[in-house]
Amino acid sequence: MKSGEHGKTRTRGRPRRGQEHDGGELLDAALACFAEHGFEKTSLRTIAARAGVDVALISYRFGSKMGLWTAVVDSVANDSVTRMAIWPEQHRELSPELQMEQLCTGMVEMMAERPLFAQLLISEIMTTGKGERQALIVDRLGRPIYAMLFDRITKIRNIDKHDDPDEIGMSILASMSMIGVLISTRQFVSSVSGIEEDDDTLKRRLAAMMLRLLK
Template identity: 50%
Template structure:
């Protein structure tokens, strides 16, 4: 997870724990938040999992919410960057291939961090915390939704004013990926293809493409 270092906090650097590694810390945070939920996860639990001193997390992020927000922001920026790269690389391909590439890359982006998708589902569906939902909306959902809608309009040759019917399709497609990918081990009970990860992702991308066509 490529991230920029956040603004430093406090007057002195904590001396305990291994050298700061944003990627390892963020991966540990995602795992803990997914397994225990935000409220039941402590900074100490995350620190132990990441192999750093808890004071380092407080020093860099200020609070558990600060760390959580930094994780959401990092995933959002990474996703937006990868989608932009995908769009640029396929821009001169036939239109059908452009849409297929976009759907494939979107599915694989979610598949890279299924635990993060699990966190989002839990926050959106079960959490009563409006502050975290606002963070998801502003830093992740709105930017990604807007970018995908723009790309699909470009591929389909649509004007923004004529794309109202496609907005729900974009939301539905993102939601489908976010639900199927983190629950695929359970889905194996109903869909044999669940035992074939590569084929599952490929067929999921095809379904998403149909939704967006």
């Protein structure tokens, strides 16, 4: 049988038309590997094996491990910014109090969907210093999300941005750090505290804590 006949032989590198691998699945596999093993200890072959693809496909699509890592961050950043951008219109008929509640609930929901990404962020921020990956996190994700939250909160609370920006900024950073740590270390926290909660209860508690910090 000739190579590729009946689709039984997998070709290397560029996929045949109509046989492209789902990019979302590949990014999910990469995120899981980077979160579990760290960037330096993760190889493209490990990611390829987890995704069930030829490693040449990753090189073709992303060029390098750093290219794939950047794509993972960009995917989460783009989705987060897109979702947050529509909240003001969705909540504009609500009272300021309910708008703040919905903001906190939305942030917790969004972060809880990606506990491995929270784990990756914490690892990168704590261990890499001011390197290329941390700079990329700041530029692509950190600053845009922070700016959107800052703008939204000042508008909901009807606060002049020049009155006391540091207080609002620290409240945002504290609440986001708290959520990220508690979500990414959930099993450890449960072991230490003995608190066992289902997903919905945990998210409600985190949203309530974030709301108290931001009021």
